[in-house]
Amino acid sequence: MMQCPKCGAPMRTYNRNGVQIEQCDNCRGIFLDYGELESITRLEAQWTQSAPPPPGPQAPQAYPAGPAWGAPHQGQHGHGSHGHGHHGHGHRGGHHDRRGFGRMLFSS
Amino acid sequence: MALPDTPARSTALHRALGELAGGPEGCHGEVLAERADGVVVRVGDRVAKAHAPNADAGPLDVRLRVAAAGGYRGVLLPPASDGGTVPLSNGRVASVWPYGTPVDPGDAAAAPWEEAGALLARLHTAPLPPATQLPGPLPPMRGPTKAARALARMRSAPQGSHAAAADVVERAWAVLPPWCRDEEPPPEARTLCHGDFHLGQLVRYPRPDGPWQLIDVDDLGLGDPAWDLARPAAWYAAGMLPTAEWQRFLGAYARTVRAALPARTARTARTDGVPHCLAGPDPWRYLDAPARALTVQGAALGVAKARTEGRSLDEAEEACVAACARIAALFERAELPTPQGS
Numbered sequence: 001m002m003q004c005p006k007c008g009a010p011m012r013t014y015n016r017n018g019v020q021i022e023q024c025d026n027c028r029g030i031f032l033d034y035g036e037l038e039s040i041t042r043l044e045a046q047w048t049q050s051a052p053p054p055p056g057p058q059a060p061q062a063y064p065a066g067p068a069w070g071a072p073h074q075g076q077h078g079h080g081s082h083g084h085g086h087h088g089h090g091h092r093g094g095h096h097d098r099r100g101f102g103r104m105l106f107s108s
Numbered sequence: 109m110a111l112p113d114t115p116a117r118s119t120a121l122h123r124a125l126g127e128l129a130g131g132p133e134g135c136h137g138e139v140l141a142e143r144a145d146g147v148v149v150r151v152g153d154r155v156a157k158a159h160a161p162n163a164d165a166g167p168l169d170v171r172l173r174v175a176a177a178g179g180y181r182g183v184l185l186p187p188a189s190d191g192g193t194v195p196l197s198n199g200r201v202a203s204v205w206p207y208g209t210p211v212d213p214g215d216a217a218a219a220p221w222e223e224a225g226a227l228l229a230r231l232h233t234a235p236l237p238p239a240t241q242l243p244g245p246l247p248p249m250r251g252p253t254k255a256a257r258a259l260a261r262m263r264s265a266p267q268g269s270h271a272a273a274a275d276v277v278e279r280a281w282a283v284l285p286p287w288c289r290d291e292e293p294p295p296e297a298r299t300l301c302h303g304d305f306h307l308g309q310l311v312r313y314p315r316p317d318g319p320w321q322l323i324d325v326d327d328l329g330l331g332d333p334a335w336d337l338a339r340p341a342a343w344y345a346a347g348m349l350p351t352a353e354w355q356r357f358l359g360a361y362a363r364t365v366r367a368a369l370p371a372r373t374a375r376t377a378r379t380d381g382v383p384h385c386l387a388g389p390d391p392w393r394y395l396d397a398p399a400r401a402l403t404v405q406g407a408a409l410g411v412a413k414a415r416t417e418g419r420s421l422d423e424a425e426e427a428c429v430a431a432c433a434r435i436a437a438l439f440e441r442a443e444l445p446t447p448q449g450s
Binding site: 014063064065066067068069070071101102103104105106107108 | 216254304306308346347393400409423424435438441
């Protein structure tokens, strides 16, 4: 295990899109190996290029329909039923109205 | 946060509210709500509300005056009298309102999502009432304050049970931006917000089928309008609100904002503030942090109540706790190195 060159605490390895990153458990400092910064820059450029053109109201699918921390069933990766003609078909985990939910929708 | 009134004093409070609502002396009407932060009693067409024991009359009077302002007619239900709050003998302040028909709690599917979205959009886009017409400055919206209180309530509830749930709630709370934890002023506070929107905050008035309007101005004030959309957003993200309902709500909000702020260019959109951004193509950029805060709030209150009542978490509370776990996992990993200033 690597030790942080700044504070000496152990560093943990994370893999982000194929790039190995060491982060210090103590000071949260990040260590990049030779070439890793370039890899990140390249990934960033690909991301920018593959990103859609500035959106008009016609292209809402380009944006997430929900947060990354959303429940798995709610289609947060652009599968939300956007646009016309798709209304009324929510993706739900369960098919029945769940009792506890009703109560929370009506309270602070 | 226990109710400070003993049952006997509570009855005296009910009687005082019943009389305030127009009932005969000694009548205490129908108790519609009995919570630490508000007691509501109905007599006929009116309700009287005793506000939270620690509520300041000053900001509350401003909030009542806002509800009475012509610019919010059809959006906020105006009070039955516009003389502001009424002091009660126990030191609390009360106010009197018309009684409207609420959303049927047994039928959340019938909830007026379009009307709710449109009402919040109208609230967020109406010009602010002139300061000269208000008895004091517009107070801040109290959403983040209530989120922080929910955490405090969880921490002071009997410990022991639900330790794992309490732990993920704390971890999700810790990775929120400071303004969502009420530790800093919000970066955006030019918009009048309701501050505590949920389905219990909508009534039809006049009864039984008048237009839907927003009630309960106790938390109303200047803040980030994303907070008002963030509770349905949190329910949607937790899997409690079906996609269709969420989109009816958000879609109506966006359409109403665009209609209220027409013909803006991309350049001026910035100056139109957050309502316009929420009506744009990427609302989650603005909703994310407040929706996380309200998820944490829901989970914290659930843990607090379950601990106090010695019960297990219900399905909705479990869904919020599960969302907290996903938030903690995602944001703790993504946390950037803290700047090393020293």
